[in-house]
Amino acid sequence: MHDADKSAYWIVEPGSFAYNPARINVGSIGYLKANESVIVSSLYEVFQTNETCDDRFLWHWFKSPLFMKQIEMLQEGGVRLYFFFDKLLQSEIQMPGVAEQRLIGAFFDRLDSLITLHQRK
Template structure:
């Protein structure tokens, strides 16, 4: 078992912006981030690929595998995704794109992002008038209680197994 205490950490200590501008207009597959399915090819998210299908994509972000991306205007409804494909993809320049360092397990963090604890961080730090935003600088100010990375990994795997079990039972 694990006996080390958990530490309260600020995101600025273990995340960094990782989106790369698609300045060469590479013909990478365009993705969106949905509230319930995370990263989704734009062709699946929108009929006929959406209005931006044939647009200039030089302002888009290239998202490498192992990155997170979210819509700062829709993060409050769960619009965050984890890029787990084996290829680079692109997302709208409106998204925030980031990676974690070696001290954070991405699966552990993914489950935290889907928790009410993260929702409370958003509510405390978002800004704006009619439409509220949670930009990357606000994410960096967010705080999380974390165990060591080995314990994070086990917790993340446990939640993944629970998710799989729940999905299996919902299909029956």
């Protein structure tokens, strides 16, 4: 990545979200936990949150039916529908304080782990 021509790509820093606006309706969103940056196509939307939002809380919201409903209401286009970042900013989300967001995010992380363990059995 160091010597590559990055002009047609976005650099995704650790702690960033990235999604394909044309594929978000099928869950095409990711969060970079790694310690090193990666690159993605410039077709992707890449963003980071600020201190008023816990990333794990937001990650679980992105996987919720409530978020899918927001996509359905706000996406735009003709044959192919898109959900660009400006539409994401128009999405409505109920957000408690950051401390409670962390607790909720951790709860859903544990729940996901338990579900995965039971599925393996």
